[in-house]
Amino acid sequence: MRRQHPLTTLVGIALTLLFLVGLALHAWSNGGIAFSPGRVSALAKSGVEISGYSSHANFEGDCKQCHKPLSVSQDSLCMNCHEDVAQQIDNRKGTHSYISSEERCAYCHADHRGLEYDLTVAAFEKFNHTRTDFSLAKHGYDYESSSISCYTCHENQADFSILDESCVKCHAQSNPDFGLHHIERYGDNCLVCHDGVDRMVAFNHESTDFPLEGGHVGVSCTHCHRISEFSQPQENVQNTSGEFLIRNALIDPEESDPFTNTPRECVACHEEPALHENIFSADCSKCHTTEAWSTARLNGIEFNHSTQTVFTLDHHRRDYSGAQINCYECHGKQFNDFQVNTCIDCHNQDTGNPNFISVH
Numbered sequence: 061m062r063r064q065h066p067l068t069t070l071v072g073i074a075l076t077l078l079f080l081v082g083l084a085l086h087a088w089s090n091g092g093i094a095f096s097p098g099r100v101s102a103l104a105k106s107g108v109e110i111s112g113y114s115s116h117a118n119f120e121g122d123c124k125q126c127h128k129p130l131s132v133s134q135d136s137l138c139m140n141c142h143e144d145v146a147q148q149i150d151n152r153k154g155t156h157s158y159i160s161s162e163e164r165c166a167y168c169h170a171d172h173r174g175l176e177y178d179l180t181v182a183a184f185e186k187f188n189h190t191r192t193d194f195s196l197a198k199h200g201y202d203y204e205s206s207s208i209s210c211y212t213c214h215e216n217q218a219d220f221s222i223l224d225e226s227c228v229k230c231h232a233q234s235n236p237d238f239g240l241h242h243i244e245r246y247g248d249n250c251l252v253c254h255d256g257v258d259r260m261v262a263f264n265h266e267s268t269d270f271p272l273e274g275g276h277v278g279v280s281c282t283h284c285h286r287i288s289e290f291s292q293p294q295e296n297v298q299n300t301s302g303e304f305l306i307r308n309a310l311i312d313p314e315e316s317d318p319f320t321n322t323p324r325e326c327v328a329c330h331e332e333p334a335l336h337e338n339i340f341s342a343d344c345s346k347c348h349t350t351e352a353w354s355t356a357r358l359n360g361i362e363f364n365h366s367t368q369t370v371f372t373l374d375h376h377r378r379d380y381s382g383a384q385i386n387c388y389e390c391h392g393k394q395f396n397d398f399q400v401n402t403c404i405d406c407h408n409q410d411t412g413n414p415n416f417i418s419v420h
Contacts, residue, residue: 096123098172101179111141116171116179126171138165144219155220158191184210195256203234224248245282252319270324274350284329285319334384380409 102117119125126137139146148154161167168183189196202208212230214220227250232239246253253260265272272279323329326344340347347356355362366372379385390402407417 096120096172099175100171101173101177102175103178113141117175135165159187160191193255194251197257199256202230222251224250227251246285270322275352276350284322335386337386339386339388379406380411 100116100120102115104114108114113119116126125141126134128134128137144154145156148156151157159168168186169179170182171177171179173182199208199213202212210220213222213226215223215226225248228239228243228248325342326348327342330344332342347358349357355364357363366374376385376390379389389406391397392399404417408414410416
């Protein structure tokens with residue numbers, strides 16, 4: 061007669077059932093921790109609590125906080141606590157909006173690696189910075205050839221936003237004078253112009269809705285793009301013929317981006333000459349082009365008084381009082397109208413030669 065296997069005996073079966081029941085009771089009383097693959101992180105930020113917990117270790121025995129495989133996804137449970145992350149994903153703004161696998165939390169923040177495991181630092185290795193607006197192609201090392209850590213630029217560890225002074229503090233170590241001059245001219249919002257690979261170097265103004273043509277080609281950026289909080293307008297600049305003035309177009313100090321909403325109207329940069337005052341409209345394009353202030357156009361036709369009429373204005377730009385002569389003083393409201401008496405009335409005002417007209 062063959063001997064019966066111990067596990068198939070009544071005693072064996074009873075002991076097995078007793079063991080399984082005891083194991084189940086132990087798992088139930090400890091929230092399932094008996095099946096945990098490892099301790100969860102106990103690292104916490106001072107003063108920061110989420111749903112009453114400062115770290116994952118606070119609810120280590122309550123597995124259902126993170127695991128309900130038959131009813132809901134783990135990522136949904138993560139978002140229930142980490143509401144700020146959920147908002148970043150929904151609003152497409154913030155660190156997690158740049159992550160292609162934003163709904164796979166454990167891919168970057170795997171836990172059960174020990175009490176001292178830092179889930180945030182571990183995620184850095186998974187983060188693809190090329191998905192952001194700033195390349196690390198030239199920001200892998202600092203000026204001392206030391207590796208740049210994430211926290212060097214992202215000093216605000218709460219949301220990993222960039223502080224303007226982060227760029228300034230680092231680059232000032234290389235050339236303080238250049239840094240100060242650069243801020244005075246362009247402001248300290250570095251990310252407006254730079255994306256890590258010198259965006260402005262490859263920038264083509266033709267791609268904007270204000271292409272630079274004619275006389276605008278040689279104008280420096282800061283003549284049009286200024287932040288009044290950081291700089292004062294430069295002295296008005298006359299062109300070579302002394303016919304018009306350029307002034308800096310100042311941006312509202314509340315506008316952090318000096319390249320957004322820059323005025324496009326001529327009067328924002330060009331002072332109206334006294335010659336034009338109360339005569340012509342502010343629509344400069346009716347008479348002028350970006351090629352040059354002169355020659356002007358009248359009724360769509362280029363007009364140069366010196367070459368297209370029999371009368372030059374070389375000696376008729378100012379009257380006897382020193383005031384600039386405008387078109388209406390000689391032609392009235394109709395530019396093609398002229399009365400000889402206009403000359404007589406004007407020259408009679410010559411106090412230096414009062415008898416000139418009568419003798420003439």
